[in-house]
Amino acid sequence: MSNIVEKDLNTIWHPYTQMKTADKPIAIVKGEGVYLFTETGEKIIDAVSSWWVNIHGHSHPYIAQKVFEQLQTLEHVIFAGFTHPQAVNLAENLLSIIPKNQAKIFFSDNGSTAVEVAIKMCLQFWNNKAEKRTKILAFNNAYHGDTFGAMAVSGRSAFTAPFDTLLFDVEFIDLPNEENISYLKSQISKHKSQLACFIFEPLVQGAGGMLMYEAKYLDELIKHCRNENVLTIADEVMTGFGRTGKLFASDHLLNKADLMCFSKGLTGGTMPLGITSCTQEIYDAFLSDDKLKTLFHGHSFTANPVACAAANASFDILMQAETQQNLDRISAKHAQFLEQIKLHPRVKKSRQCGTIVVLEWNVEGTSYFNNIRDTLYNHFLSKGIILRPLGNIIYIMPPYCISNDDLDYIYNEIKAALNKF
Numbered sequence: 001m002s003n004i005v006e007k008d009l010n011t012i013w014h015p016y017t018q019m020k021t022a023d024k025p026i027a028i029v030k031g032e033g034v035y036l037f038t039e040t041g042e043k044i045i046d047a048v049s050s051w052w053v054n055i056h057g058h059s060h061p062y063i064a065q066k067v068f069e070q071l072q073t074l075e076h077v078i079f080a081g082f083t084h085p086q087a088v089n090l091a092e093n094l095l096s097i098i099p100k101n102q103a104k105i106f107f108s109d110n111g112s113t114a115v116e117v118a119i120k121m122c123l124q125f126w127n128n129k130a131e132k133r134t135k136i137l138a139f140n141n142a143y144h145g146d147t148f149g150a151m152a153v154s155g156r157s158a159f160t161a162p163f164d165t166l167l168f169d170v171e172f173i174d175l176p177n178e179e180n181i182s183y184l185k186s187q188i189s190k191h192k193s194q195l196a197c198f199i200f201e202p203l204v205q206g207a208g209g210m211l212m213y214e215a216k217y218l219d220e221l222i223k224h225c226r227n228e229n230v231l232t233i234a235d236e237v238m239t240g241f242g243r244t245g246k247l248f249a250s251d252h253l254l255n256k257a258d259l260m261c262f263s264k265g266l267t268g269g270t271m272p273l274g275i276t277s278c279t280q281e282i283y284d285a286f287l288s289d290d291k292l293k294t295l296f297h298g299h300s301f302t303a304n305p306v307a308c309a310a311a312n313a314s315f316d317i318l319m320q321a322e323t324q325q326n327l328d329r330i331s332a333k334h335a336q337f338l339e340q341i342k343l344h345p346r347v348k349k350s351r352q353c354g355t356i357v358v359l360e361w362n363v364e365g366t367s368y369f370n371n372i373r374d375t376l377y378n379h380f381l382s383k384g385i386i387l388r389p390l391g392n393i394i395y396i397m398p399p400y401c402i403s404n405d406d407l408d409y410i411y412n413e414i415k416a417a418l419n420k421f
């Protein structure tokens, strides 16, 4: 065993890992583009963008340069009573590409905190208006993060089970479709006087199993919420920054949410950073001579200048024409791949949204803890690819710089595995 791994096993507790039975971690010492390099020099394709965060490839030289320059200029400053150019640039950059109804930017550190802030903004919005509204609406199978508020608005699952009795009450509804849309609207109308907000992952539910649903029904729900005076939160933590083929999943919609949450791709996968944006109306509800109407929320590292510098650099790359070409190229390649495998007897279901392609392995049971998960995970690792199935659900979510050759290599290994397992 290597020195790094041995020391790791002595000292570290890893996320989402049963430390008793887990395989030893693999030590990664270098990243370049879509590749990760192990300490023994093996090259692995990062086909899940390192938990969905990496959009432009690892150790991107342009982002690295901007981070380096920022570290030599200003590493951090308290963000209450002070500001700095990187935060202001980032706010302007983001507001220039997210839906036009978004007016203000609030910083935090990660996706879960971006969601916490959005929920708190909605609850306090009604509180500040002296309206008693404390219920939140969310989708079954939703995933919005691991802190308590974010867990509460996530579907109840094995992940939340030890805490379920402590999670606040949430009204859960199914994903919308042609059949149930009228019923879902009637549920919203029924509870509207208590509903503070409706939170959703637009178009794709990530951790819940890469479940996809049609933009037009979400559009109807958002519109209905607006008519019924219920606030809406688009959690774009996973779908933001090109994942769905457009810059944001909300760009597939006509009706826009009141609040939006961002994190994963925000810094190109370089540094932790979260953002919650909101409309002028939400912001205005906190303006008062009464200090008690203040949003009392903040983190030590709010708007960290180095993280903001990484996000601004990532923004520059995102806005290059080449990035949109890559999104179109990957989407088209994924679609061709789906055509080739969708009728395979081992494929139970398949689907795609932009750069995310998904297939469900046809095995008994669909649980996250399905044995096929470990078999496939280890098999693909042995082929030099990180694919991290959610139970029997395999998905590819690559950095946008992935080459056609590397995509073909992944597709071919999946096809071979379909015949083997």
Ligand SMILES: *Cc1c(COP(=O)(O)O)cnc(C)c1O
Residues within 6 Å of the ligand: 110, 111, 112, 113, 115, 143, 144, 145, 146, 201, 206, 207, 235, 236, 237, 238, 239, 263, 264
């Ligand atoms: C990952 C994720 C989160 C949580 O983000 P973290 O940075 O892991 O806390 C929230 N919402 C969605 C949709 C996510 O995919």
